Each structure stands twice: as structure tokens, then as C-alpha cells.
Amino acid sequence: MLDILQEYGVLLLIGEYPHGKLGGLAMTLIISFVSLIVTFPCAILIALARTGKNKPLKRLASGFVHCVRAIPLLMLIFWAYFALPVVIGIPIDATYTLIIAIVIYQTAYLGEIIASGIEGLPKGQMEAAEALGLGYIPTTFRILLPQALFNVIPGIVNQLTTIIKESSLGSIIAVPELSYAMLQVNSNEVTKPLQIFGILAATYFVLCFALSQATGVLERRISNRRTGRVVVEAVA
Amino acid sequence: MIAFHSVSKRYGALQVIHDISATVEKGTTIVLCGPSGSGKSTLVRTVNRLEPIQSGRITVAGRDIHAKSVDVNTLRSGIGFVFQHFNLFPHLTVVDNVMLPLRRLRGQSRKQALPTAMLMLERVGLADRAQSLPADISGGQAQRVAIARSLILKPEILILDEPTSALDPEMVGEVLKLLRELSGGGITLMCVTHEMGFAREVADRIWFLKGGRLTFDASPDLFFSQEAHPDVRGFLSSIHRNH
Amino acid sequence: MGYQLDFSKVLQGEYFDLILQGLQTTMVLFVISWVLGLILAIFLTVVRAIEFRPTQFLVAAFVEYHRNVPILIQLFVWYFGFAVVLPDVVNDYLNDIGAEIGYAIVALALNKAAYMSEDFRSGLRSIHPAQMEAARAIGLTYLGAMKWVILPQAWRLALPALLGQTLILFKGTSLAAGIGVAELSYQARYVEEQSFRIFEAYGVVTAIYMLISFAIMWASSVLSTRYRLRVK
Known part of the structure; x- marks a missing residue:
């Protein structure tokens, strides 16, 4: 195993950079973080629509979430990779289509988590803000959201873990992330698949396990400090 | 004793x-x-x-x-035992709770056990709640059901x-x-x-x-x-x- | 753009047959993995409940592996990695009969078993210890108490999570395309490549997924309400 790491270590970590595109583990992490950051505001919008008073908006958001949850991520990736460039008429790099697909998918799930966070706040928060005469925007953004988001920090970290795992699907459409890099190594070194995929599995394991431990720690510390429900997973 | x-x-x-x-x-x-x-x-x-x-x-x-x-x-x-917090079984109706000892310890069928259980519920004044679930009855009622359950095998x-x-x-x-x-x-x-x-x-x-x-x-x-x-x-x- | 939508090519003839075959493969993957996963999950939960550190650790390691490694990678490990362990003769035979689906079933079943056993475990843990006490106080044996009092509550408590896993498994069958199993997503891409009908091919397949997913979601909602456990 060590010899594989020695020979291909750089490829696995950062891809073909600087002679080619960035790839490998670095790419996986970049894709994951970028996806999470772009998802974040979209998910907040969905969450606000789901917990708000505007009925049509609520139903729209609800419909969006239900539809996205009914489709496998892989299909969304196919749509983004094959269909989207045709629709807008210009070619899109595979990496961006992966990010787009993950963002759409996770907007639904993260949106549900944030909505849970908002609903888990004590009712008194909303009432106190209304009694003070605050309008919708200040109430939401200065009082409800900060608390809700703090409570769902474990949930957000958990979704990051999920996104890292989902980025592996990029290997199916040749996005140069970690799994794809490993597939390339495997076609080179045909005789050592167990070691190669063992390393791949181990890498994801270390990454995700560390994050899930962090989620646990965060959950405990936040539970102690805040009122309202602390959300870790998307409620079914 | x-x-x-x-x-x-x-x-x-x-x-x-x-x-x-x-x-x-x-x-x-x-x-x-x-x-x-x-x-x-x-x-x-x-x-x-x-x-x-x-x-x-x-x-x-x-x-x-x-x-x-x-x-x-x-x-x-x-020996009949009644707990402070009733401890009724939430997945069973009131009458099923009372019948459980008859059915599972004495091997009686539902048909055989039902009359005895209903008599016991009448004894504690809850025959009309036989089909209710423990979550839907008050604490006092739940405790009376618990007592009925504890007495169903006629312990001394x-x-x-x-x-x-x-x-x-x-x-x-x-x-x-x-x-x-x-x-x-x-x-x-x-x-x-x-x-x-x-x-x-x-x-x-x-x-x-x-x-x-x-x-x-x-x-x-x-x-x-x-x-x-x-x-x-x-x-x-x-x-x-x-x- | 000049793209004309034409569903007729995709909804009949050989392309449609391919899609249907894909659907059939998906359902085979789904059902068999689900059943095997469930049985294994029950076994794992029982093993973990026995107070023996080494086996408990093994089960915990099994669960953590399957929760932290992407499903696609788990498929790769089985398809690429395990094949090396088997002798060549076996491999040739397996490849001839289209063994990818077997590997996919194994990977998916093990993965689901890990998640489902966690759901059972948390279902068991959320039952108040006084329930066992009350069951023993009546005169039930330990096994009798488990059978008539504890387990009926445990599965009801675990039900919503299990149904959630069912939906995830159904969508997860799409990942088998990554190792060449000709299930629905794989066929979608194949038909699209062959017929150049991008929107129609993906549209029809997406609609099929959504239909079945909605059916699963509806059934989940009905079942969770019916078997919801309310504790006094």
C-alpha cells in the first residue's frame, strides 16, 4: 500500500496541478465546501418559505423539497451534465455541473434541517419580537435565524459530511476528484485493486469519521447552551 | 404470609x-x-x-x-405489583394490557381471556375504556388499569x-x-x-x-x-x- | 436552440424496452437488498445487545465503516477489490453471468444493514427501562418480556427511520450504474447516448423514479401514523 501512496500520492492529493487541472483530495474538499457555501443561502430561503406565513410560497417550497427528495442524486447529476449545457447553449465543465447538482439536492435537505431549527425555537421568540413591533425582516434575520442556525450547526456539519460522500459521484462523469483519481490509478495498476480502493475507503472514512465526531461534540456543547431543539439530521 | x-x-x-x-x-x-x-x-x-x-x-x-x-x-x-408511574405497555390497548398475563403466562386465547379481563375492568370502573390506548387515558385511570392488570391472575x-x-x-x-x-x-x-x-x-x-x-x-x-x-x-x- | 421534444422515440420500441429492463433491474436490486439488509440488521442488533466487548466492537466498526464511506466507494471495493480475492476461474464465471448485480446487492445490503441496525438500536434505547421491569414483575421471562413488551415497542419506534432508509435504498440503487449494472439510471444514459433524445430519456426515467419514490413516501407516511407509539 505504501508504494502506491508514494508513487501516486501527489496525484491523489492535488491531481495534475500544476501541469493540469487541480484534482484529487484537494478537489473533493473544494467541491464540498463550495457546494455547502452556495447551498447555504438557498437552503435558508427554502426554510423561510417552509416556515413562513405565505401559503403559496410554502407550498412551492414544499413541492420543491418533495420532488428533489424523490430523485436520486445521480439523475440530477446527469441532468446538469448532459441536459443543462444544451439548454443554455454553452458547454459547462463537469466540475461545475457536479456542484450545481449537489447544490440543488442539498438545498432541499439543508432547507429541511434549517426549517426544523426554526420550528424548534420556543414560540415565545417570535411573539416577543412581534410584541416589540419588529417587522418580518428584522425579526427573522436578527432574532430567529441566528438562533436557529446556531442550533443546527451540528446538522450543517453533518450535511458537509454527506456532501463529501456525494462528491464521489463525480467520478462517474469524470470530475477529477479523489475517487476519479483512484479509478485512474486502478487502471494503471490493474493488479492491486484491494489496496487502491482500501486507501480510497480509508481516506473518506478518516475524513467523515472525524467530522461526525465533531458533530457529536458540537451537538453536546450546543445543547447545553441554547434553548430550542438542536437538529442533527434531516427529519424524515 | x-x-x-x-x-x-x-x-x-x-x-x-x-x-x-x-x-x-x-x-x-x-x-x-x-x-x-x-x-x-x-x-x-x-x-x-x-x-x-x-x-x-x-x-x-x-x-x-x-x-x-x-x-x-x-x-x-x-404477586401483584403496582408501580408509581403505572408502567402500562403503550403499544397495547387497556384491555390488552390487562389480558397480557392471562394470554402469555396462562396461554389463554384472546377469546378465553377477554371475559375475565372485562370483568376486572368493570371492577375498577373502566370497562368503557377497554379499547383506549394508555396515552389517551388520565393518570388515575392508568393506575386503575395497572391495578387491574396486577390482579388478573388472582394473586394472594x-x-x-x-x-x-x-x-x-x-x-x-x-x-x-x-x-x-x-x-x-x-x-x-x-x-x-x-x-x-x-x-x-x-x-x-x-x-x-x-x-x-x-x-x-x-x-x-x-x-x-x-x-x-x-x-x-x-x-x-x-x-x-x-x- | 432548435431542439424538438419527441417523446415517441423513447416511449416505444427498443428504447422503451431498455428503460423497462432498467426498471426491472432496479426493482430487483431494491427488493433483494432490502430484505437481506433487514435480516442482517436484526442479526447485528441482537449481536450488539450481547454484553461482549469484542463482538460489540466489531459490529460498531462495521456500522461506522458503512456510514462514513460513500456507497459508490463501497460498491467499488466489492466489485474491484473483492474480485481479486477470488480465483480466476470463479471470476470468469461470475463475469459471464453478469455478476456486477451480485456485488451491487451485497454492497447495498451491507450498507443498509448498518444503518438499519443503528435505527433498531436507538429504538431499543429509547424504551424506558421501567417497561422491562414491569414486564418481569408480571412474571414474564426475559425472552417473554422481549417478545411481548420490548420488541413490539422497539420496531414501532424504529419504523420512521427504517422507512426513511427504504427510500434512501431505492435511490441508492442508481449508484450501481457506477459499476456497470444496467439499472434504470444506466439505461437512461445509454438510451440518451443512442437516441440523442436527452430530455426525453432523462425525463421519462426521472418521472419513473419520482413515481415510485412518491409511492414509498406515501406508504411511509401511512405506516408511521398507523404504528406510531405514544408513551403516556
């Missing part, structure tokens, strides 16, 4: 019951009371072996309950561990009324409770426990009189002060 011979029990380093010896005559009603942590709940829980003991002997109907020849499950089916002994302590005040009465009727009916009753009025009315003897010891064992007349043990008088006056 029940006899404690120098019974002691520890939880790790903490001595919970200190060398208690006492007897419960058949058909009598014993009320146990005392301050928190005095070991009264633990003591009654030793009778059906929910709590093990480290030394001493406990006999029920003359037989040592810890003897090798005694099957703990047979022992327990002959009924033990209750603070049966009314978890109830809202207005529901305590209905449960005590049922217990009063049972007490007069010939069953051997051991009841841990703070309801001293109840104790005064129905108890044949009252046991006062403090610090794991049976400090005072007396008839109600003596218990509530001026000649009672000073700890008892202190206990009773503190109850009066708080009511």
Missing part, C-alpha cells in the same frame, strides 16, 4: 436496608411510610425479587423466595410502590377508593405511600422506616397517638406542616 428475617441490602457502598425483621400476616394491609431514601420502596421490591438482597431471608407463604427450587417467574405471577399478595405519588391531586381519590375496597377484601396488601389519611383508615399495621431501618411497627391507633416513636411524631408533624 410474608416474613423478613434480618434482611439487609446494599447498593455498592451504600447500605439501603439494615437488618430488617418483620412479618405480614395473611389478609392484612401494611402501609409503609417514612422520609425519602428510607428504603421503603426498596424493601417492598425485595419481595418479588426486583431487588436482590445481600443477607437475610425472605419467605412468602413459608417458602424462602431465594431457594433454588423457587422459579422467580412463578413467584412473580403470584398485592404490592404497591407509591401508587398515587405521580397523580394529580384530583385523581388520588379514585385510586385510594379502589385500594380501600381491595384492602377489605382479604388480599394481603403492602403499600408504600405518603397518604396518611388512607393509612389511618385501612392499615392493619403501619411500618415506619428511616435510614434503612424499621424504626416503628404499630397499629394505626398507636401510630397516630402521642405514645408513638418520636421519629414518627416528627415525620407526621412535618407532613402536617406542608399540607
Whole structure:
């Protein structure tokens, strides 16, 4: 195993950079973080629509979430990779289509988590803000959201873990992330698949396990400090 | 009927019951009371072996309950036990809860067990709630169902561990009324409770426990009189002060 | 753009047959993995409940592996990695009969078993210990108490999570395309490549997924409400 790491270590970590595109583990992490950051505001919008008073908006958001949850991520990736460039008429790099697909998918799930966070706040928060005469925007953004988001920090970290795992699907459409890099190594070194995929599995394991431990720690510390429900997973 | 011979029990380093010896005559009603942590709940829980003991002997109907020849499950089916928090089974309806011992211990079919269970529910005044789930009935009703369940196999002994302590005040009465009727009916009753009025009315003897010891064992007349043990008088006056 | 939508090519003839075959493969993957996963999950939960550190650790490690490694990678490990362990003769035979689906079933079943056993475990843990006490106080044996009092509550408590896993498994079958199993997503891409009908091919397949997913979601909702456990 060590010899594989020695020979291909750089490829696995950062891809073909600087002679080619960035790839490998670095790419996986970049894709994951970028996806999470772009998802974040979209998910907040969905969450606000789901917990708000505007009925049509609520139903729209609800419909969006239900539809996205009914489709496998892989299909969304196919749509983004094959269909989207045709629709807008210009070619899109595979990496961006992966990010787009993950963002759409996770907007639904993260949106549900944030909505849970908002609903888990004590009712008194909303009432106190209304009694003070605050309008919708200040109430939401200065009082409800900060608390809700703090409570769902474990949930957000958990979704990051999920996104890292989902980025592996990029290997199916040749996005140069970690799994794809490993597939390339495997076609080179045909005789050592167990070691190669063992390393791949181990890498994801270390990454995700560390994050899930962090989620646990965060959950405990936040539970102690805040009122309202602390959300870790998307409620079914 | 029940006899404690120098019974002691520890939880790790903490001595919970200190060398208690006492007897419960058949058909009598014993009320146990005392301050928190005095070991009264633990003591009654030793009778059906929910709590093990480290030394001493406990006999029920003359037989040592810890003897090798005694099957703990047979022992327990002959003793009715009612918990402070009812402990009804939430996935079963009221009547299914009451029927469970008949169906699973005596192997009766639903058809066979139903009439007996319904009679028992009528006895406790809840026949109309037979198909309800435990989550949909009040605390007082739940406790009466628990009592019905504990009596369905017609045990000779009924033990209750603070049966009314978890109830809202207005529901305590209905449960005590049922217990009063049972007490007069010939069953051997051991009841841990703070309801001293109840104790005064129905108890044949009252046991006062403090610090794991049976400090005072007396008839109600003596218990509530001026000649009672000073700890008892202190206990009773503190109850009066708080009511 | 000049793209004309034409569903007729995709909804009939050989392309449609391919899509249907894909659907059939998906359902085979789904059902068999689900059943095997469930059985294994029950076994794992029982093993973990036995107070023996080494086996408990093994089960915990099994669960953590399957929760932290992407499903696609788990498929790769089985398809690429395990094949090396088997002798060549076996491999040739397996490849001839289209063994990818077997590997996919194994990977998916093990993955689901890990998640489902966690759901059972948390269902068991959320039952108040007093329930066992009350069941024993009546005179039930330990096994009797488990059978009539504890387990009926445990599966009801675990039900919503289990149904959630069912939906995830259904969608997860799409990942088998990554190792060449000709299930629905794989066929979608194949038909699209062959017929150049991008929107129609993906549209029809997406609609099929959504239909079945909605059916699963509806059934989940009905079942969780019916078997919801309310504790006093």
C-alpha cells in the first residue's frame, strides 16, 4: 500500500496541478465546501418559505423539497451534465455541473434541517419580537435565524459530511476528484485493486469519521447552551 | 404470609436496608411510610425479587423466595405489583394490557381471556375504556388499569410502590377508593405511600422506616397517638406542616 | 436552440424496452437488498445487545465503516477489490453471468444493514427501562418480556427511520450504474447516448423514479401514523 501512496500520492492529493487541472483530495474538499457555501443561502430561503406565513410560497417550497427528495442524486447529476449545457447553449465543465447538482439536492435537505431549527425555537421568540413591533425582516434575520442556525450547526456539519460522500459521484462523469483519481490509478495498476480502493475507503472514512465526531461534540456543547431543539439530521 | 428475617441490602457502598425483621400476616394491609431514601420502596421490591438482597431471608407463604427450587417467574405471577408511574405497555390497548398475563403466562386465547379481563375492568370502573390506548387515558385511570392488570391472575399478595405519588391531586381519590375496597377484601396488601389519611383508615399495621431501618411497627391507633416513636411524631408533624 | 421534444422515440420500441429492463433491474436490486439488509440488521442488533466487548466492537466498526464511506466507494471495493480475492476461474464465471448485480446487492445490503441496525438500536434505547421491569414483575421471562413488551415497542419506534432508509435504498440503487449494472439510471444514459433524445430519456426515467419514490413516501407516511407509539 505504501508504494502506491508514494508513487501516486501527489496525484491523489492535488491531481495534475500544476501541469493540469487541480484534482484529487484537494478537489473533493473544494467541491464540498463550495457546494455547502452556495447551498447555504438557498437552503435558508427554502426554510423561510417552509416556515413562513405565505401559503403559496410554502407550498412551492414544499413541492420543491418533495420532488428533489424523490430523485436520486445521480439523475440530477446527469441532468446538469448532459441536459443543462444544451439548454443554455454553452458547454459547462463537469466540475461545475457536479456542484450545481449537489447544490440543488442539498438545498432541499439543508432547507429541511434549517426549517426544523426554526420550528424548534420556543414560540415565545417570535411573539416577543412581534410584541416589540419588529417587522418580518428584522425579526427573522436578527432574532430567529441566528438562533436557529446556531442550533443546527451540528446538522450543517453533518450535511458537509454527506456532501463529501456525494462528491464521489463525480467520478462517474469524470470530475477529477479523489475517487476519479483512484479509478485512474486502478487502471494503471490493474493488479492491486484491494489496496487502491482500501486507501480510497480509508481516506473518506478518516475524513467523515472525524467530522461526525465533531458533530457529536458540537451537538453536546450546543445543547447545553441554547434553548430550542438542536437538529442533527434531516427529519424524515 | 410474608416474613423478613434480618434482611439487609446494599447498593455498592451504600447500605439501603439494615437488618430488617418483620412479618405480614395473611389478609392484612401494611402501609409503609417514612422520609425519602428510607428504603421503603426498596424493601417492598425485595419481595418479588426486583431487588436482590445481600443477607437475610425472605419467605412468602413459608417458602424462602431465594431457594433454588423457587422459579422467580412463578413467584412473580403470584404477586401483584403496582408501580408509581403505572408502567402500562403503550403499544397495547387497556384491555390488552390487562389480558397480557392471562394470554402469555396462562396461554389463554384472546377469546378465553377477554371475559375475565372485562370483568376486572368493570371492577375498577373502566370497562368503557377497554379499547383506549394508555396515552389517551388520565393518570388515575392508568393506575386503575395497572391495578387491574396486577390482579388478573388472582394473586394472594398485592404490592404497591407509591401508587398515587405521580397523580394529580384530583385523581388520588379514585385510586385510594379502589385500594380501600381491595384492602377489605382479604388480599394481603403492602403499600408504600405518603397518604396518611388512607393509612389511618385501612392499615392493619403501619411500618415506619428511616435510614434503612424499621424504626416503628404499630397499629394505626398507636401510630397516630402521642405514645408513638418520636421519629414518627416528627415525620407526621412535618407532613402536617406542608399540607 | 432548435431542439424538438419527441417523446415517441423513447416511449416505444427498443428504447422503451431498455428503460423497462432498467426498471426491472432496479426493482430487483431494491427488493433483494432490502430484505437481506433487514435480516442482517436484526442479526447485528441482537449481536450488539450481547454484553461482549469484542463482538460489540466489531459490529460498531462495521456500522461506522458503512456510514462514513460513500456507497459508490463501497460498491467499488466489492466489485474491484473483492474480485481479486477470488480465483480466476470463479471470476470468469461470475463475469459471464453478469455478476456486477451480485456485488451491487451485497454492497447495498451491507450498507443498509448498518444503518438499519443503528435505527433498531436507538429504538431499543429509547424504551424506558421501567417497561422491562414491569414486564418481569408480571412474571414474564426475559425472552417473554422481549417478545411481548420490548420488541413490539422497539420496531414501532424504529419504523420512521427504517422507512426513511427504504427510500434512501431505492435511490441508492442508481449508484450501481457506477459499476456497470444496467439499472434504470444506466439505461437512461445509454438510451440518451443512442437516441440523442436527452430530455426525453432523462425525463421519462426521472418521472419513473419520482413515481415510485412518491409511492414509498406515501406508504411511509401511512405506516408511521398507523404504528406510531405514544408513551403516556
